[in-house]
Amino acid sequence: MDFTLSVEEREVRDWVRTFVQRELVPREPEVLRRERDGKPGITGDELDELRLKAKESGFWGVQTPEEYGGMGLSAVMTALLEAELGKTFVPFSFGGSADNILFHANEEQKQRYLLPTISGERKSCFAITEPGAGSDAKAIRTSAKKDGADWVINGEKTFITGGNEADFTMVFAVTDPEKGANGGVTCFLVDRDMGWRSEYIDTMGEWGPASLIFEDVRVPESQILGEVGQGFALAMQWIGRGRYLLPARAIGSCERLLTMAIEHANTRETFGAPIAERQAIQWMIADSGVELEALRWLVLHAAWQVDQGLDSRHAQSMAKLYGGVKANEIVDRVLQIHGGMGYTRELPVERWYRELRLLRIYEGTDEIQRRTIARNLLKGHVKVGGVLG
């Protein structure tokens, strides 16, 4: 078992590390100022500019296959990059990527949706959640009914990331109520100008998702992604595209936060000594250090399984659950170590505190990850201790 990174892996990681330090971290005070004025921390033009700068050094389409102009990096490498990007709260991701399920589009759809999404000309959003169906995604009720040559979509989606900015959505609708998720759900590619509208949802985080409203939105048959009735499988493929990537980003955030806590503990004095000398503080630092390393290896192991073509769902659920729970515990300890200052908006700890909270909710809540993990163990799909085969 060799945990060392190859020379190439180290070079790629170090490039991103430097990019984060040089291009993103200096923007943090301005990002905080704007967000506190209720504006986006970074404008679309600034994001494009940063993405182009990264592209000049070859960082474009991190996981996009090379035939589409991407880097086609491995899952492990992508997880390492996400961890670097997580070291700042500046909302940045590399350009040149598209939702995995758009690669299932037919040739004509690829020209209209996949390629412009990769190039950044078009923006997509993924819409399955509804007011009455979140964890229980099979309970969706948005309907698509055949009318002549067209399909007519009615219903409401909620909490859709990018729903305010997207110019098309991949929306999941029931096309056969009797079959439900087993052959009765279809995915449609629907442009905003075909008739859906979005409404902003205010959250405790810095970016608001949207409700999408469909009232008699009429689309031709050519807007179906994949096959009629096969939408639920596509939705699961989208959700399963990289559960390890969300906790991977949290690794970087926890590294940065723990570093801040260590600096503060070493310099803040109470009762004549740095608080770092108090066992209560040392234990918080120690626990956070151990949990951060445990999270790193859960994430990298899940990513390694993806690269090996193994069924990584169990490992990814464990990484997502552990990442959500532990990142929240770590940021809470870091806030505690900073005392009153941790609670203020002068420091970014509260910013991370709010952002990391989401990790326990979206793309499968803690409870749903536990449900999956427990089911795998109880039904024997995964052997206890079977991680090494």
Ligand SMILES: Cc1cc2nc3c(=O)[nH]c(=O)nc-3n(C[C@H](O)[C@H](O)[C@H](O)COP(=O)(O)OP(=O)(O)OC[C@H]3O[C@@H](n4cnc5c(N)ncnc54)[C@H](O)[C@@H]3O)c2cc1C
């Ligand atoms: C900021 C944000 C962005 C999002 N982005 C998207 C997006 O882009 N596209 C999209 O389609 N969706 C998106 N979502 C929706 C997200 O995936 C759902 O919110 C999530 O799956 C939980 O569903 P819910 O909110 O309906 O909660 P519910 O399913 O109603 O759950 C409520 C509580 O009950 C628990 N619970 C539910 N079932 C069980 C069970 N069987 N056993 C034990 N506990 C259970 C849950 O864990 C939770 O604690 C986003 C959500 C947020 C907040």
